[in-house]
Amino acid sequence: MYEEGEKQPKILATLASNDNRLVYEILEKSKEKEDKYASISLKFNGKFLTIIIKENNNEIKRISFQAVSGRPKKDNGKHYFTYEKERQMLKDERPIPEGEYYITPLSENKDDGVQELSIIDNIIGSVSWVLSKVKLPKRGEFYGSSFVWGTIRIPIQPKTKTFTDSEGQTITRNNFFIHGGVEAGSAGCIDLWKDNEEFFKIFLAYVEKYRDRILKNQGKIPLVVKYEDSTKIECDNAAYTKYCKPIGKESK
Template identity: 30%
Template sequence: MSDRYASERGSPRVPACPRSQVFLNFNGRFLTMSGPTSRIYAAVSGRTDSGGKFDYSSMRQRKDGVGPIPPGQYWIEPSQMWENHWYNFAPRAAWGDHRITIHVYPGTQTYGRGGFFIHGGTHAGSAGCINLHAGMESFVRDLKEAATSSPDCNIPLTVRY
């Protein structure tokens, strides 16, 4: 089977653009935007375990396709926001109407995993992305506002459980 996210995987790298005044933090329950614009969004990562709970243990973080995004330092670039148009093939139930690639900073241990995004969808859970489900549209709006007032292109994202 081919890797559906091959184009999104890559070696960890430092962004070639300046750092924004906006920062993102994800703790397994919330994605927090801090800086000139401050917001909190309910969020999860990975799929639920057999008991229906989200498991953020280090063992689960190693599981490709079901585990949560591993803790560490990441970054996003607002100009990479992808919009799901009617002619795209991405299922809205899983992806929602928008997604943005999460890039890995050097030194972050991902256990060979990659292809992480921040996205929406109709249900909580993902293959390791940060899923904002119903809150994605608010996040997109807030991110556009924050990026307008701060034209810098690299927004740091810290994942810490």
């Protein structure tokens, strides 16, 4: 028998040599108890998308990747990302609104789980983007190709949310994703741009490690979006925005 809560099992009683089944059951229950409180979650604060790992209710690791949301303001040759409440409601520019969301990377439904860009998707998305400039309809699941999305993405759920602005007007937002792309910035999505592939490589490794716990939570991984009022990100003005830095204190 083993004392509960010990990292290294402490023998409290010696069992007869033919009691292997009892020892097996005790060890299995102990393992189940340890795994019960393992969890993985995400947090986005307008500067970083952070993977948070907990075991036994204790946070053991944070891994942060630079990310932004919304379209940048442009001023004096610089791009700025800000996250004021009013800006969260602006059409075609707004960042993802603050709130509680979730993602389902283990879903077998292709509309809810991880979506990888195929060669065909990339071709269709690229051609459709060019043809849309002459007012032809947009085509393909990855409209704009890897330039806009990167090579992998995942939908943020719920897919539709309703908000009320400062004037009491009801605004519906939808089609949120975590994704990459060449340029920093995407209306309504969390954009990892240059770090997208690295994020998904690390994130999906943890998803596989904690697969059983995630499935017991209906396959959901929580995502919290919470901005600081003073958050401001300054980026260069290159067409391929590779350099961005938070202005002021960096907090993950």
